[in-house]
Each structure stands twice: as structure tokens, then as C-alpha cells.
Amino acid sequence: MMPPRQKQKPAAEGDAVERFGADLAALAGPDWQHAHYGVAVSGGPDSMALLWLMTSLLPGQVQAATVDHGLRAGSADEARMVAGFCAREHIPHSILHPPAPIAGSLQAAARAERYRLLDQWREAHAIDHIVTAHHADDQLETMIMRLNRSSGVGGLAGVRGRKDAVLRPLLGWRRDTLTALALDADLPIVDDPSNSDARFDRARLRKALVSQTILDPQAVARSAHCLSEADTAIDWAVDRAIAAWPDAADPSVIRDDAYPAEIFRRVVARRLHANDPRLALRGHALDGVIAAMKAGKRAMVGALLVDAARGDERGSMWRISAAPRRKSRDRA
Helix, strand or coil, X not given: CXXXXXXXXXXXXXXXXXXXXXXXXHHHCCCHHHCCEEEECCCCHHHHHHHHHHHHHCCCCEEXXXXXXXXXXXXXXXXXXXXXXXXXXXXXXXXXXXXXXXXXXXXXXXXXXXXXXXXXXXXXXXXXXXXXXXXXXXXXXXHHHHHCCXXXXXXXXXXXXXXXXXXXXXXXXXXXXXXHHHHHCCCCCCCCHHHHCCCCHHHHHHHHHCCCCCCCHHHXXXXXXXXXXXXXXXXXXXXXXXXXXXXXCCCCXXXXXXXXXXXXXXXXXXXHHHHXXXXXXXXXXXXXXXXXXXXXXXEEECCEEEEECCCCCCXXXXXXXXXXXXXXXXXX
């Protein structure tokens, strides 16, 4: 008697899993098949498709987590929907809640808290990588938003495929492809209303891009990857430039050995950050500091003072020190 046949995935789904495996391996490295992964799942079609791909590719090596910020009335139900699906499919799942209400810029603060909670969860469960469902259409939106902010190479690199423990293997995939995959696999999905909330820049841009046919999101994603590699190469050059200084170990020193403008920008930004980790100068603010330095003027940056080094006649060396305290005026 022949043994019973195992149920085979449809060819299209099998091809999708094989494609996804190649994309994941490119980010996770040679030991990718032996790692343990945590998937960030909101319940939308993108993240549900990602969870399906991960568990189809690496059954038993995947856990899932849903972050419920409690910002919408339906968010708890959405998290429970994901939890129910994971329970049926025997996928370990956690619902994560911020310890305090989100404050500040809503989307930026929620994003920062989401990654903080996911990283805590990763460490607590001995997970090697967090995997998120960012895709090519997300990358296109990000790059356009950053073009509108006059971003440089680093900003236009967009969403990175890998950053610390976070992997984004779907950056070459279209949103429609993932939605179709979720529907074909009969996955439960939810629609986050914030994705179409006109209060948010990204939602307005997404609506404007729906009918456009000029920009190819997958081509834009490839360009973003090239810019990411260029950004890494510039940082490598900055590391080598600073390492060649005779006083490289002194974080108060800034030198300029006729570096290209972008190299010197990063030298200055890195030295300022080394003296005050709260500083993250970029764009016009950073260029203004550099212009003052090159003009031989003192530059005040937060609680720091950048001044030309004594005895430097070439105008190519500066020192960072604590800015003098401002004298308070006596009041009558």
C-alpha cells in the first residue's frame, strides 16, 4: 500500500515561499535556517502574509507578537484576532502593551515604543531576529517623504533591510502581491483605519499614489538598497579618516584633511554626538555649524562649543568643549 500523500501547497504559494526564503537568507546570513525569529504582526494583510511565509518556510522556529498601543477602540479586538489565529496554528504569540500612554508626535512615538517593546520581547524569548512586513510600496512612500524633507544619502536609503536585530525581507515585494497571498491562503485580516486617516502624512501620500503608474516601487526599492550600500561605504570612509588622526582617541578633536563635504559632515556630526549623545545634528543645522567653523567663528551647539584649535593656522583643526554657562541677569 502506498503511503498517503502529503497535502501540497499550490504552485504559486510554493514559489512565493521559495522566493521569500532567498530574500530572508540574504539578510539573515549563512545560519538563517537555524535561527529563531519573531514576527511583528498587526493583523493587516502584509503582516499576516509575512507570518504565513515565515511559518511555511521555518515551522517551529517562529513566534509572533502584536503591539497594542490602545490608541483605537478596535485595536484590542485586532490583537485578539491575531492571537486566535496563532493559537489555531500552534504559533506562540504575545500581545505587548506600552506601560504608559503614547505622548508626543503620535506616529513617531508609537513606532519608537513598538520597536522598544519588540526588542524587549525578543530578548525575553531568546529570539535571534525580529521580522517586519515593510514592503516596496512602503519604501516608495518613505523615499518620497524624505525627498520632501531634503534628505541626504542616509535618509534616501529609506527603510533598511537589516538594522540591528530587525530584518525586513519583503522590501522587494509589492503590497498587492502580499494581499493576494493572504487571500489565497484564506488568512484572517483586519484593516487598520489609521492607514487612510488624512491626519497623517503617510496616509495622504498613500492615497495620492494609489493610481500613479510612473514610479515603479520595486525599482525604487532597489535604488534605496543602492543608497543604503553607499551610506555604509561613506561611514566606512569616515571611520578610516578618523582612525588616521594622531589624536583619534580624543573625542574633543575635529580635523579636516581636505575631506569631501559629506565626509566632513559626518566627521563633525560623529564628534559632536560623542561629546553629547543627545545631539543628532543633520541638514541645515549641521551645515550652519560647519559654515561657522570654516569661517573661523565659534559655534554653539547645545551645551557644546566648537572653536578653532590654538596654533592651527591652516584652519583645519577644532576642539569641542563645554559651552560657558550663560550668566543670569540679576532681577530687582
